[in-house]
Amino acid sequence: MYKGYIPEDKVFLAVDCIIFGFDDEDLKVLLIQRDFEPEKGKWSLMGGFLKQNETLDDAASRILYRLTGMHDIYMEQLYAFSEVDRDPVARTISTSYYAIINIEKHNEKLIESHNAKWFSLSKVPNLIFDHNEMLDKAIKRLRRRTSINPIGFELLPEKFTMRQLQKLYEAILDKELDKRNFINKIRSMDILIKLNEKDMTSSTKGSYLHMFDQEKYNQKNDNDFYLKL
Amino acid sequence: MYKGYIPEDKVFLAVDCIIFGFDDEDLKVLLIQRDFEPEKGKWSLMGGFLKQNETLDDAASRILYRLTGMHDIYMEQLYAFSEVDRDPVARTISTSYYAIINIEKHNEKLIESHNAKWFSLSKVPNLIFDHNEMLDKAIKRLRRRTSINPIGFELLPEKFTMRQLQKLYEAILDKELDKRNFINKIRSMDILIKLNEKDMTSSTKGSYLHMFDQEKYNQKNDNDFYLKL
DNA sequence: CAAAATAAATGTAAAATAAACACTTATATA
DNA sequence: TATATAAGTGTTTATTTTACATTTATTTTG
Numbered sequence: 001m002y003k004g005y006i007p008e009d010k011v012f013l014a015v016d017c018i019i020f021g022f023d024d025e026d027l028k029v030l031l032i033q034r035d036f037e038p039e040k041g042k043w044s045l046m047g048g049f050l051k052q053n054e055t056l057d058d059a060a061s062r063i064l065y066r067l068t069g070m071h072d073i074y075m076e077q078l079y080a081f082s083e084v085d086r087d088p089v090a091r092t093i094s095t096s097y098y099a100i101i102n103i104e105k106h107n108e109k110l111i112e113s114h115n116a117k118w119f120s121l122s123k124v125p126n127l128i129f130d131h132n133e134m135l136d137k138a139i140k141r142l143r144r145r146t147s148i149n150p151i152g153f154e155l156l157p158e159k160f161t162m163r164q165l166q167k168l169y170e171a172i173l174d175k176e177l178d179k180r181n182f183i184n185k186i187r188s189m190d191i192l193i194k195l196n197e198k199d200m201t202s203s204t205k206g207s208y209l210h211m212f213d214q215e216k217y218n219q220k221n222d223n224d225f226y227l228k229l
Numbered sequence: 230m231y232k233g234y235i236p237e238d239k240v241f242l243a244v245d246c247i248i249f250g251f252d253d254e255d256l257k258v259l260l261i262q263r264d265f266e267p268e269k270g271k272w273s274l275m276g277g278f279l280k281q282n283e284t285l286d287d288a289a290s291r292i293l294y295r296l297t298g299m300h301d302i303y304m305e306q307l308y309a310f311s312e313v314d315r316d317p318v319a320r321t322i323s324t325s326y327y328a329i330i331n332i333e334k335h336n337e338k339l340i341e342s343h344n345a346k347w348f349s350l351s352k353v354p355n356l357i358f359d360h361n362e363m364l365d366k367a368i369k370r371l372r373r374r375t376s377i378n379p380i381g382f383e384l385l386p387e388k389f390t391m392r393q394l395q396k397l398y399e400a401i402l403d404k405e406l407d408k409r410n411f412i413n414k415i416r417s418m419d420i421l422i423k424l425n426e427k428d429m430t431s432s433t434k435g436s437y438l439h440m441f442d443q444e445k446y447n448q449k450n451d452n453d454f455y456l457k458l
Numbered sequence: 459c460a461a462a463a464t465a466a467a468t469g470t471a472a473a474a475t476a477a478a479c480a481c482t483t484a485t486a487t488a
Numbered sequence: 489t490a491t492a493t494a495a496g497t498g499t500t501t502a503t504t505t506t507a508c509a510t511t512t513a514t515t516t517t518g
Contacts, residue, residue, distance in 0.1 A: 009281055013240060013322070052238055056311040056322070080309045080324050082285040093242070093285070095309050163466080180468070181506065203465035204514040228505095392495080409497070410477065432494040433485040457476095 012087075014094040015059040016047035016131065018078070018138035019068070021103035022155040026120045027171040028103065029135060030067070033115040034128065038089055044128040045135070046116070047094065060097035067114055069107030074154050075099045076145070078138055086130050098138040100154045146172050147229045149221070150191065153212040161199050161207040162186070169229060177229070189227055191217045241316075243323040244288040245276035245360065247307070247367035248297070250332035251384040255349045256400040257332065258364060259296070262344040263357065267318055273357040274364070275345070276323065289326035296343055298336030303383045304328045305374070307367055315359050327367040329383045375401050376458045378450070379420065388438040390428050391415070398458060406458070418456055420446045 019030040031043045048063045050056065060075050078096040086092065103118065111117075119125070124135065146152050152168050166182050186192060193213050198206035248259040260272045277292045279285065289304050307325040315321065332347065340346075348354070353364065375381050381397050395411050415421065422442050427435035 011242060011279070011281070013242075050240070050311075052240070052320070053313055055313060056309055077308060079306060080285055082279075082324075084282055084284060091281070095311075161466090178507075179466090180508085183467085184469090185505095200514095204516080205464075205466050205512070206514075207466055390495090407478075408495090409479085412496085413498090414476095429485095433487080434483070434493075434495050435485080436495055 010090065012090055012092040013050040014047050014087075014092050015050060015056055015063055016045040016094050016096045016134060017060055017063050017067075017075075018045055018096060018098040018135055019064065020098060020100045020138075020142060020155065021106075021118060022168050022171060023103045023118065025167045025171065027168075028118040028120055029124060030111070030116055031119055031124070031127070032067070033117070035115060039128040042128050043119075043125050045096075045131045046114070056095050056097075060095075060099075064097075064099050064101075067110060067116060068101060069110050070101055070105060073099050073101055074151055076141070078134070078141060081130055081134065083130065094134075096134045096138065098142060100142070100151065102155060102157060104157055143173055148226045150189065150217070150227055156212075159195065159197070159199075159209040159211055161202065161209060163202065163207060165210070173229060182229075185227070185229065189220075191220065239319065241319055241321040242279040243276050243316075243321050244279060244285055244292055245274040245323050245325045245363060246289055246292050246296075246304075247274055247325060247327040247364055248293065249327060249329045249367075249371060249384065250335075250347060251397050251400060252332045252347065254396045254400065256397075257347040257349055258353060259340070259345055259347055260353070260356070261296070262346070264344060268357040271357050272348075272354050274325075274360045275343070285324050285326075289324075289328075293328050293330075296339060296345060297330060298339050299330055299334060302328050302330055303380055305370070307363070307370060310359055310363065312359065323363075325363045325367065327371060329371070329380065331384060331386060333386055372402055376456065379418065379446070379456055382441040385441075388424060388426070388428075388440055390431065390436040390438060392431065392436060394439070402458060411458075414456070414458065418449075420449065 021028045021030065030046065032046050033043055034040050046063055046067045048059065048066070050059045051062075054062070056077065057075070060077070061071075061073070064073055064075065065071060075097050078098055080093060080095045082093045084091060086094070121139065124132070126132065127135070146169070152165075152172060155168055156164060162183055165186065166177055166179065169182070170177055191213050193211045195209045195211060197209045199209050200206040250257045250259065259275065261275050262272055263269050275292055275296045277288065277295070279288045280291075283291070285306065286304070289306075290300075290302070293302055293304065294300060304326050307327055309322060309324045311322045313320060315323070350368065353361070355361065356364070375398070381394075381401060384397055385393060391412055394415065395406055395408065398411070399406055420442050422440045424438045424440060426438045428438050429435040
């Protein structure tokens, strides 16, 4: 893609995806290493261009699918970035979306073939263009969203322990939470199913596994229920 | 603008502005009556197309200025609307912005020349395209924003009474507030200057006028201070 | 096989915040 | 001078949030 080939008055429409996952007590983001110019070799968010007959939502889902092989993922439009020189090659407006996915479920091969890698939030390198800004905005939004709607469950395996859930919230909100207060609050939401099954990997005693009760959640969500953490 | 003249693969980039004002105990929105096709005669938000060398923020400010004659107004990007058929004439993606302005300060002539009119939120007509959806989203965002940062002051005259301020918040949040609790809360924020001057139009006793203390507000805002109403 | 080590599970009291509530005051007008 | 109108002001109660420590189940180790 060279400057000479681009009509002067063309504005390109891109979509960039901030893909969050949770693993190993850490909130992570999926980045790709560019194998094309400009900025070849540098890390960036996964992105692409809008097609003629798709919405921005469609484009975001398509891009996410291309990288992870995953469908039906929670995504949310974040912000349209439009600084005139944000992309040095051509005028490009990028609408960013963030997604939260279960890190265990994605397609490893696809990720490898895109030179993609998960980065802990504290270890994110300098990204191309305004992608660091996009990421910052996404983190802020995710935090706010998580303390209102409990979307965080998307980031966990189907069955999880209370400790895992707490670690997830601590990672998202970037602060330590009191174990008892956390459990009481979660219990009061009444959207978890406690299973008669224990995870024995974390301790000798073992800890009960829980599932997210999608049905109860939907019921409550209709009535604007929300959580404050 | 006729379909025949538009290249098939062209995507237009528009910006639409939801302009809020406050008057007469009512939260209002400024709408224009279209004097061109399609949907001539119907009401819509004020909008325009992005220019080659401006950001979306620039475009939103320019559009607001064209209609109201006002500069340096609080504006916030809302959402990019991208349904493929949202505009029947041509594929157009519109990024919406909302603005809040002091209804006394705008330029009446400009507004008249655009066939524009202020509508109370409860009396907004059917708008073209997806503009009602844009407005709904803007109201929700304004409510959330107002209960976090006290941006509402932009909607009042420079000097205002506590009653006016309360009415404004009641209009934005669409619920009645207790007079004493409201005043205590506002006082505790410590961002108002009480003047030695009374407004005598509202009662025989008269009520003290207040001003917003921009300096104190800025100081507090730096430290993530916020308000919950 | 007893002791130690590890993480899980659980409830209550104190503090902070939010909500409910009613009377007095100043002034213009009747 | 009596009345009507909106302004101004604090306290009590209810709710929510925060702080905090001990017991339990099981495996590992000595």
